[in-house]
Amino acid sequence: MTCRDVSRFLREYFEDELVPAERQDIEAHIAECENCRTYLTQYQDTIKAAQLACEDANVADLPEDLVKAVIAAIAQERR
Amino acid sequence: MDEAALIEALRSGDGQAFETLVRTYGGRLMSIARRMLHDEDDAREVVQAAFVAAFQNRASLPADSSISTWLHTIAVKTALQKLHDRPRMPEEAVAGYLPRFLPGGVHAETFAPWPERVEVALAHKEVAQQVREDIETLPETYRTTLLLRDVEGMSREETATIVDTTPNAVKIRLHRGRMALRTLIARRLTGDPS
Known part of the structure; x- marks a missing residue:
């Protein structure tokens, strides 16, 4: 298995879609290849980074002015 | 009710x-x-x-x-x-953010470790803002797939229905989108062009 093969199957690796033999091949490669180990960690961290960056910490009820605007817009549609 | x-x-x-x-x-x-x-x-x-x-x-x-x-x-x-309607890089530009390989399939770049754990880095508001900008920069098909799968947690099939493509295309776009975003984040965090 080469670095290119590891890179190609990273998504499947993290989403547990590989058969055991393929998984073992990847793990054998990353045990020997520091560069692939770093890449694999960063691939996983990228998913976390996207989630953390887009987190909305302000989940709350819709502001009342927006509730009223939405209800008015729906009423407009009804006419 | x-x-x-x-x-x-x-x-x-x-x-x-x-x-x-x-x-x-x-x-x-x-x-x-x-x-x-x-x-x-x-x-x-x-x-x-x-x-x-x-x-x-x-x-x-x-x-x-x-x-x-x-x-x-x-x-x-x-x-x-x-x-x-927002600006983003053209679809074909994603190739410039994917890993490159030497003959024999070895990585052409050496990847520098990121200086902080990702949870620590993203706790800084300016880094979180930069990552959001990086996501927005991605070509539309990759940006959309990454947002629906990794941020919104939608399934491959739901994503495929929304963007009118096949589940297999979603797999490919998600993988490429993540790899391109990794490169953009790595440049931010390490200043390393790889």
Whole structure:
């Protein structure tokens, strides 16, 4: 298995879609290849980074002015 | 009113039912719009447009469906329309952000470890803002797939339906989108062009 093969199957690796033999091949490669180990960690961290960056910490009820605007817009549609 | 009764009332276009819908689910829709757009005014516009779209498409709410899933899909589609107007790199440019290999399949670059754990780095507001900008920079098909799968947690099949493609294309776009985003984040965090 080469670095290119590891890179190609990273998504499947993290989403547990590989058969055991393929998984073992990847793990054998990353045990020997520091560069692939770093890449694999960063691939996983990228998913976390996207989630953390887009987190909305302000989940709350819709502001009342927006509730009223939405209800008015729906009423407009009804006419 | 239980969910089945609310669905029935929504399907018949009952005004009170729609007010209940807005009050019950409005906050969650605002949160989806904020996660995808990162702009309060755009998020408000999307929430309003999504509820109007829900009213217009009330007949498409299956009687045995979950209101939350139905509204989530409508909100995501409405937010994607808004995102479509924003600048991003052309589709083919993604190739420049994917790993390169030497003959024999060895990585052409050496990857520098990131200086901090990702949770620590993203706790800095400016880094979180930069990552949001990096996501927005991605070509549209990759940006959309990454947002729906990794941020919104939608399934491969749901994502494929929303973006009108195959589940297999979603797999490929997600993988490439993540790899391109990794490169953009690595450049931010390490200053290393790989």
